[in-house]
Amino acid sequence: MSNLADISLFLRVVDHKSISAAARSVGISPALASKRLQVLESNLGVRLLHRTTRKVSVTPEGLELALKGRHLVEDLETLTSDLKQVTKEVSGTLRITAGVSFGRVFISPLLPQFLQQHPKLKIQLNLSDETSNLIDSGYDLAIRISSSLESSGLVAKKIISNKRILAASPDYLGKYGSPKTLEELAQYNCLILASGQGREDFLQLMDQKGREHKVKVQGTLESNLGDALYQAALSGLGISLHSEWHIKEDLEQGRLCHVLPEFYKETSIYAVMPQRQFVPLRVRAFTQFIEQQLNKL
Structure with a gap:
């Protein structure tokens, strides 16, 4: 052997x-x-x-x-380390990947606090709106926003629900008016997210009674980067779909306006990790930390 x-x-x-x-x-x-x-x-x-x-x-x-073999080695090293330690310490290198907007707004500001709590830990954070293969890329953990996660042999833990809403700038709505019905949305310039999870040119939205509605939209800009669509919406290019937390301050300050507020897309924020029996202590600790922090919002 x-x-x-x-x-x-x-x-x-x-x-x-x-x-x-x-x-x-x-x-x-x-x-x-x-x-x-x-x-x-x-x-x-x-x-x-x-x-x-x-x-x-x-x-x-x-x-x-x-x-x-990598995960087998890590699992055995984690197990033997935990068994040997009387007091467990979060240590080693934690490799995380997350979406650009969510990582910038929430993950990045929390890292100093977590690292101060665990001085023997190192963190490698990759921000990308492209969905990475965790095993091939060597990540310990991914924070992903999705309405559902396809079965991929990974372990996904729901952290918190996430509502996405339609918004546009006052200038755009002043020039073109605001749609009165969901069907009218097809006549407006919509900014389309096109990522590894597909193109959002066929929106499936819920109303306040929990009924699902579908509408086909089109527009002059599509991107795999949510921040690109966000900046375009601020600049008055069109209507886009964003997580409520992403544009909360813009709505409060009047830089963006809520469009068709009776409709929304229900998604969730997940902590995703390779399916292993022995999850490293650093991953368990960070997942618990992020869940606690997000549920304070």
Whole structure:
């Protein structure tokens, strides 16, 4: 059976793209690291790395080990660490991905407080409106806003409900008027979100009685970035659909106006993580922290 430490060393080579750098990260010599990797390959009966004098590259078999073995190594390390510690400490590196707007407005401002509570923790935050593959990208946690999450072998925990509403600038409504019915929305310039979850040119909205309504819309701008549509709406380009929290201040200050307030889109904010039996303590702690903070709003 291959030594867990040797598999962990191999994963460091994959991450650092260098045997020497991986060796330094664990405090051993490159020669010893190379020898341990050769033993690992011998035990497994496959070549994991192509080595030249200038670089190392990962073989297909090595990629498979990195993909399937990383979480096994992390799970076992987490388990043994938790069992050894009398007092558990949140430590290590927490890799998070979240949408740009939500990450900017809510996640980023909360990170200093969480890091102050857990001084042995490091955080890597990636903000993108594109849906990343958590396992392939090496993320511990994703914060996603969706009406429903497709089954993908991931664990999704609902944190809080999220209402999205229609809005436009006073200038746009002053020039073109405000739609009186949902059907009239098809005659206006609508700013369309086009992301990995699809194009929102066919809106499915709820009324105050919980009945669902559908309308086909069109417009001169579509983007995978919600902030781009937000800026366009502020500039008077058209009507767009935004999370209530995103435009709350703009509505209060009169920079945007609520359009067709009797209709909304019900979504939720989820904490999504790879489906593993042993969720790292850092992930559990941050998920609980975010849930507590959001429910204070």
